[in-house]
Amino acid sequence: MDILGSILSSMDKPPSVSDKQKDMIKKQKEDFLKKQKAEQEKLKEFRDKVEEKINMLIKDGAMQRYKFDAMEKVYRSIIHDVAEVAGIPAYSFGEEGVDRAVLLCKKEFTPGEDEIAALRRGETWDPEKAKEIAHMRELERKEEEEESHRKPKRFVPNSNYREKYEHLIGRESAKEAARVTQTNKQYGFGRFLVVFCTD
Template sequence: MDLLGSILGSMEKPPTIDDKEKKRAKAQKALVEKQQLKEKQKLDEFREKMQKRIHEFIKDAAQPKLKFEPMEKVFRALIHDIADVAGLTSFSFGIEEEDRYVMIWKKEFCPGDDELNAYKRGEAWDPEKAKEAARQKELDDRLDAEQKNAGTAVPASNYRDKYKHLIGEDAAKDAAKNMKANKSYGFVPSDNKRDQRTIEQVLNDTRAKKKLKTEHRSDSSKPPDTEDTTDQS
């Protein structure tokens, strides 16, 4: 027997897996495959159910959006996929693993930033309330622009409405009248800030200032007058 054969013969053989272990591994694999098949069937059934639900939503002309119940991420992903294929807009809102849900919109009713932000804050969306807020904002912006163009400063709040619950309505009215009467107090009109001189007047004033400064420097450079105290004797 050669050296290599003796070495191989002296080595221990690898342990063999008995039939019991093989059966256990096979059963485990079959169980996993069965669970995977069951999950796949569950997802297929959910997809089919959601496709029918979304199809009914699309046919209903009176329904601009559809909110689904809270569900797990894998099911939300299926809804997003179905909505995308159907040409719809979809977003998820809520807290993960608590109450996160999906909402879908028809393309002609796509939500704006204000609506999306309301859902993100967990608030209900009220279109009429949003329109009123937009109109109020437009009025405020217009008022601010008019105030800037007029060059006057007007208090941002109504003193009568703001403080009447503290000092009484009559006192608040008086404060509002005084504020209106003294609205220019403490402010300099923009016309007073402008230089009303012509260019020629500005140049003449500048030359006069330079001349005056030059003469002042010349006078300060001369030595002071002193008496001659030299002894002439």
């Protein structure tokens, strides 16, 4: 007998599953499949309802926007998918897990950046306030433009770097460095004149 055969014969056999346990496992599997199928049907029904509402939004000339109630992420992702297929912009806003909702808009009536930012912060959108904010931004832009056209002020440093680092390099180091530097001619380089400005 070989080693592998002796090891296998000395090992315990796996415990056998009784009929009662088999029935229990089978029932659990069936319950799981039923729940999974029910969830899929529920999501399919929700998708159909969303498609109906989006078609209603597209066809209704007076309707500019449609806001869905707060819902879980799975449902919001379905809304975003259907809206993308229909070519309608969809925006999510609110706090995750609390009141996160989806807003659908027709392409002609898409909200501006300020409105989206206000909705995402949980604020109500006020068109009068928006006009005021736009006016303030325009004034700021004009001020920046005027400032860029002005002559730039000449920058004058507070201290001279030579005085600042005098204790490290000394006063005469720049003058000493302004000398002719000779390179090693065996590398094929000629002479170069290196001059440091002391003013």
